[in-house]
Amino acid sequence: MKPTYVVIGGGISGLAAAYQLCRRGHKVLLAESSTRFGGWIQSIPLGDGIVYETGPRTLRPTGESGRSTLLLLDELDMTGSAIAVPRTAKAARRRLVCIDNHLYPIKTGLSAFFFPHAPFYVPLLSVILKDLSTSRKACDDESLYDFTYRRFGKRIADNGIDPLCRGVTGGDAREISVKAIFRPLFEAEQNYGTVFGGMLRKVKLPEVDIKFSPHGTEHVDSTSPSVIRSRKEHWAVWSVNGGLQMLVEGLLRSLRSHQAELYLGTPCQRLEFRDGVAKVDLGRTTIQTRHVFSAVPAPALAGLLGEEHYVLKQLLNTIQSVDMGVVNLEYEGKVLKREAFGYLVPSHQGGRALGTVFDTCAFPQKNSTILTVMLGGRWFQSVFGDDPSSDDLLEAAKEEVELRLGIKVPPKRYHVSLHRGCIPQHTVGHYERLVGMRDYIRDHCLPLTIIGASYDGISVNDCIHHSRKAVNELNLV
Numbered sequence: 020m021k022p023t024y025v026v027i028g029g030g031i032s033g034l035a036a037a038y039q040l041c042r043r044g045h046k047v048l049l050a051e052s053s054t055r056f057g058g059w060i061q062s063i064p065l066g067d068g069i070v071y072e073t074g075p076r077t078l079r080p081t082g083e084s085g086r087s088t089l090l091l092l093d094e095l096d097m098t099g100s101a102i103a104v105p106r107t108a109k110a111a112r113r114r115l116v117c118i119d120n121h122l123y124p125i126k127t128g129l130s131a132f133f134f135p136h137a138p139f140y141v142p143l144l145s146v147i148l149k150d151l152s153t154s155r156k157a158c159d160d161e162s163l164y165d166f167t168y169r170r171f172g173k174r175i176a177d178n179g180i181d182p183l184c185r186g187v188t189g190g191d192a193r194e195i196s197v198k199a200i201f202r203p204l205f206e207a208e209q210n211y212g213t214v215f216g217g218m219l220r221k222v223k224l225p226e227v228d229i230k231f232s233p234h235g236t237e238h239v240d241s242t243s244p245s246v247i248r249s250r251k252e253h254w255a256v257w258s259v260n261g262g263l264q265m266l267v268e269g270l271l272r273s274l275r276s277h278q279a280e281l282y283l284g285t286p287c288q289r290l291e292f293r294d295g296v297a298k299v300d301l302g303r304t305t306i307q308t309r310h311v312f313s314a315v316p317a318p319a320l321a322g323l324l325g326e327e328h329y330v331l332k333q334l335l336n337t338i339q340s341v342d343m344g345v346v347n348l349e350y351e352g353k354v355l356k357r358e359a360f361g362y363l364v365p366s367h368q369g370g371r372a373l374g375t376v377f378d379t380c381a382f383p384q385k386n387s388t389i390l391t392v393m394l395g396g397r398w399f400q401s402v403f404g405d406d407p408s409s410d411d412l413l414e415a416a417k418e419e420v421e422l423r424l425g426i427k428v429p430p431k432r433y434h435v436s437l438h439r440g441c442i443p444q445h446t447v448g449h450y451e452r453l454v455g456m457r458d459y460i461r462d463h464c465l466p467l468t469i470i471g472a473s474y475d476g477i478s479v480n481d482c483i484h485h486s487r488k489a490v491n492e493l494n495l496v
């Protein structure tokens with residue numbers, strides 16, 4: 020009889036790992052502490068066909084991990100359920116930055132190249148020249164802000180990179196590792212001296228793509244119908260009909276058909292390792308397994324380990340996450356003056372919002388306009404205190420859309436979420452600490468694999484890709 024492998028955490032990372040284990044013919048037990056699967060992926064259907072996303076909403080089709088998710092969609096027989104925004108659509112292309120309550124599109128055309136425009140106020144040509152004339156600083160890592168300030172100048176760092184970082188990590192570019200967002204740019208400087216020079220050489224040498232890849236080169240099948248479709252139709256971003264939760268449902272269907280044991284309301288309470296066997300304490304029962312996949316946030320895993328693993332616990336506890344208020348606002352008819360993906364607010368503008376997504380520009384829903392205001396992030400405590408109410412968050416979101424978008428009418432419906440610790444912060448030195456964690460696990464022969472947004476990337480694509488890769492790379496019996 021085959022041994023049962025245990026996965027703890029039923030977010031997308033845990034589900035993807037369990038799915039891959041099942042595909043490889045293994046028996047799986049998946050334990051999730053909450054009352055639902057999906058983790059931060061949560062789509063709320065309102066009954067009349069309208070769906071709100073309270074977590075992720077768009078996926079990129081490109082890159083190794085982007086193609087992994089498309090391949091998964093095909094494997095789940097869900098090829099037809101993808102909904103996509105082409106690169107030519109304003110809802111994908113136009114990303115706005117808010118400065119002094121004005122919304123400026125980030126221009127990349129010829130005029131932006133030669134003439135200064137808000138929000139950068141410098142021609143892009145001078146940004147390139149600054150990079151080409153700045154000498155290399157050899158280092159293992161640097162903050163995203165310091166890197167871009169040094170190579171591209173203050174305006175790009177303050178009005179481009181700082182808001183971009185808020186719009187991806189909810190965090191502060193002065194703390195986030197450049198490798199978390201711009202690893203190819205960082206490596207271009209380290210390997211070739213300048214970013215633009217390095218990127219040009221990368222274009223000429225296809226194998227450099229492999230070198231830049233932070234996590235190896237697993238082949239993803241490019242004959243996948245969804246990958247082919249995404250290229251033919253020039254997808255910029257995509258989602259799933261009915262919301263990203265449908266991807267979770269697809270994985271669950273497959274897991275059930277493989278007789279995986281799926282437990283909700285079952286927190287792992289302790290993890291012990293002895294003689295190459297893991298003891299997983301699930302409260303009601305304790306399971307012994309040859310290998311456990313931890314897909315819970317890093318500090319949650321630290322809390323499960325005994326003091327004998329003090330060094331690993333300390334490393335895991337360095338990966339802290341930020342809190343976010345997410346407020347979905349729905350209006351009757353069209354209330355936006357222009358189509359766009361949404362806007363971001365640089366940190367130097369202060370305020371409580373990180374930015375707002377114009378959901379229905381990308382994916383129209385009936386006659387409604389749906390906006391999602393993202394609040395707080397790294398600044399959550401300082402702007403909302405310890406314990407804001409849903410009303411506080413709703414008021415902050417309504418004030419935000421009135422101030423920046425001129426929307427004075429009350430929303431027809433809304434949904435408020437307070438996501439505690441929702442986005443892990445990959446701060447300067449993260450990837451070196453990650454090596455330390457994996458070395459510890461290997462050197463102590465722990466039958467443990469760490470997967471999830473805390474480690475190798477926060478996007479849904481990265482979570483899926485690295486979970487499946489982790490299963491493939493292990494020599495399981």
Ligand SMILES: Cc1cc2nc3c(=O)[nH]c(=O)nc-3n(C[C@H](O)[C@H](O)[C@H](O)COP(=O)(O)OP(=O)(O)OC[C@H]3O[C@@H](n4cnc5c(N)ncnc54)[C@H](O)[C@@H]3O)c2cc1C
Binds near residue numbers: 027472473480
């Ligand atoms: C508001 C928001 C917007 C986002 N937007 C995007 C986007 O547009 N595109 C994109 O690609 N990504 C986006 N992301 C990021 C992405 O959604 C997450 O990084 C990803 O879903 C994390 O998945 P995970 O499975 O690694 O972790 P989680 O979703 O955190 O799952 C971990 C699971 O472990 C469970 N757990 C915790 N402790 C225990 C325990 N002791 N025992 C058992 N179970 C336990 C938790 O309940 C949870 O279900 C967004 C995230 C947020 C919060």
Ligand SMILES: C=Cc1c2[nH]c(c1C)Cc1[nH]c(c(CCC(=O)O)c1C)Cc1[nH]c(c(C)c1CCC(=O)O)Cc1[nH]c(c(C)c1C=C)C2
Binds near residue numbers: 360
């Ligand atoms: C305003 C805050 C946030 C918005 N989305 C997120 C936050 C914190 C979370 C988030 N968004 C994306 C990812 C995945 C990153 C990835 O590597 O794919 C996460 C964790 C997608 C994303 N959002 C923006 C960009 C540039 C990306 C990368 C993929 C893509 O190009 O689409 C920018 C952005 N985020 C938000 C807005 C309003 C916005 C731009 C206007 C909301």
